Amino acid sequence: MAHFSRVKENFFTMVYAVVKLIPPGRVTSYGAIAAYLGAKGSARMVGWAMNATHNLPDVPAHRVVNRQGLLTGKHHFAAPEEMAGLLAAEGVPVKDDRVQEFSKFFWDPAVELAL
């Protein structure tokens, strides 16, 4: 499943695929996903892709935060508190819209899905 680079899929599709693979209780960053997809500078696009998901249940956008562990996308959720709530429910400590011990819960696709 980790051969997205091989396949010429749409960026959005690849982003969705990676996000879907994020295990519960873990979080990753836009940049990490972009880097894994081989598009380092497209971190912005990753967030955009999430926006395109709107509210797809299969795409846990709440597990995707920025490099600082900040819940930058919470504003785009149905309810701003929903993002932090979902993370907290999975065991990820969130305080003041920021993931505590971010490095500890960070899930890097380039490492976890390492080939």
Add this chain to the structure above:
DNA sequence: ACACTGACCACTG
């Protein structure tokens, strides 16, 4: 058809 923007990140000066 052009330009700007957007849930970002890393490199320069």
Add this chain to the structure above:
DNA sequence: CCAGTGGCCAGTG
């Protein structure tokens, strides 16, 4: 060390 800017893709005005 803080500030500025470039870069990537796609959608919208």
